[in-house]
Amino acid sequence: MVLIKKDFYLRDDVVAIARELIGKLIVTRIDGIFTSGIILETEAYEGVTDRASHAYAGRRSARTEIMYKSGGTAYVYLCYGVHSLFNIVTNHEDIPHAVLIRGIIPVDGIPYMLKRTGKKEIDLNFSNGPGKVSKALGIHYSHTGLSLLQIAAKESQPGIWLEDSGYKTNPAKIKNTPRIGVGYAGEDAKLHYRFVYYP
DNA sequence: CATAGGATCGCCT
DNA sequence: GGCGATCCTATGT
Numbered sequence: 001m002v003l004i005k006k007d008f009y010l011r012d013d014v015v016a017i018a019r020e021l022i023g024k025l026i027v028t029r030i031d032g033i034f035t036s037g038i039i040l041e042t043e044a045y046e047g048v049t050d051r052a053s054h055a056y057a058g059r060r061s062a063r064t065e066i067m068y069k070s071g072g073t074a075y076v077y078l079c080y081g082v083h084s085l086f087n088i089v090t091n092h093e094d095i096p097h098a099v100l101i102r103g104i105i106p107v108d109g110i111p112y113m114l115k116r117t118g119k120k121e122i123d124l125n126f127s128n129g130p131g132k133v134s135k136a137l138g139i140h141y142s143h144t145g146l147s148l149l150q151i152a153a154k155e156s157q158p159g160i161w162l163e164d165s166g167y168k169t170n171p172a173k174i175k176n177t178p179r180i181g182v183g184y185a186g187e188d189a190k191l192h193y194r195f196v197y198y199p
Numbered sequence: 200c201a202t203a204g205g206a207t208c209g210c211c212t
Numbered sequence: 213g214g215c216g217a218t219c220c221t222a223t224g225t
Contacts, residue, residue: 043206052206063221081218083207100206131207141220181206 002164006149009071009090014097015193017090018044021099022174022197025107025165029152030138033112037127037137038167041103043179044193045087047096052185055096066145067096074160076134076144083131084141088148088162102180103128103196106136107165113137169197 004024011017019042027036045053047067054064054077066075067089075087075098087098104127106113113136119126127136134140143158152159175196182189 045206054206059222061221077206078218078220080205080207081220085206087206102206129207179206184205 001151003149003151004162004164006070006072009088009148010092011071012091012095014046014090014099015044018042018099018193019174019176019195021088021101021162022195023165023167023169025163025167026101026104026137027108027151027159027161027163028137028139029159030140030143031158032155033109033138035109035112035137036107036163037104037133038107038165039101039104040199041101041128041196042194043100043102045098045100046193047091047098050185050191051188052179052182052191053096053098055098063144064096067098068094069145071097072147072149074139074143074146074148076139076141078141079131084134084139084143085130086134086137086139086160100130101133102130102194104133104136105199173197173199 021039021042024039047055048058055067070093071090073089075089076084079085087100089098091097117135127133148161176192177194179194
C-alpha cells in the first residue's frame with residue numbers, strides 16, 4: 001500500500017488532480033471498520049473564480065473555511081439536509097480548490113458497506129453518486145477538516161486517506177463532461193470539470 | 200429572527 | 213419523470 005502524499009494535493013491544477021484521482025483507492029477507518037473503494041468519478045471545483053464553488057469570490061463561512069486549508073484535507077458538508085458529500089481540498093493554504101468524489105467501486109469491507117447502505121449486493125449503481133459514496137464508506141459531515149495525509153493509527157479516531165492502488169486505468173476511457181447539479185453557475189456550469197470512468 | 204434553497208437519493212406513479 | 217425527506221447555511225429584515 002502506497003499512501004498518497006501531500007505533494008499530490010498541493011498542485012495548482014485542480015482539474016488535473018481530479019482526472020488523476022480516477023483509479024486511486026480511498027480508504028476509511030471509521031468506527032474501527034476498514035472499508036475502501038476505487039475512485040471512478042470526480043469533479044473539480046476551482047475556488048474563487050468558479051461560480052459552482054462554495055468558495056466563489058472568496059466567500060468564507062464556518063462551513064467553507066475548511067476549503068481554505070492546505071491540500072490533503074477532507075471537506076465534508078451536508079447536502080439537501082440528507083447527504084454528506086466528501087471532497088478533497090487541494091492546493092496551498094488560502095487557495096480553496098476541491099475535488100468532489102462522486103463514484104467508487106467497493107473493494108475492501110464490502111459486507112460492512114452493504115450493511116451501511118441496506119443493500120443486498122454490489123451492482124453498478126451501488127456507489128455512483130456522492131451521497132452513496134459517503135454512506136458506503138461511513139463518512140459523515142462531522143468528519144470535515146480531517147487530514148488525509150496519514151493512515152489511521154488509532155481504533156478510536158476516524159481516519160480517511162488515499163492510496164495508489166496499482167489499478168490501471170485506460171486514459172482513453174476516462175470521460176470528461178460538465179458537472180452535475182450546478183445549473184446555477186451560469187457559464188461555469190459548462191466547464192468540463194467532471195471525470196467518469198467506466199471499466 | 201425568518202426563510203429559501205441546495206455539488207442528492209430513492210420511492211412512487 | 214416527479215416529489216418528499218430533512219437540516220444546515222446564507223441572506224435578508
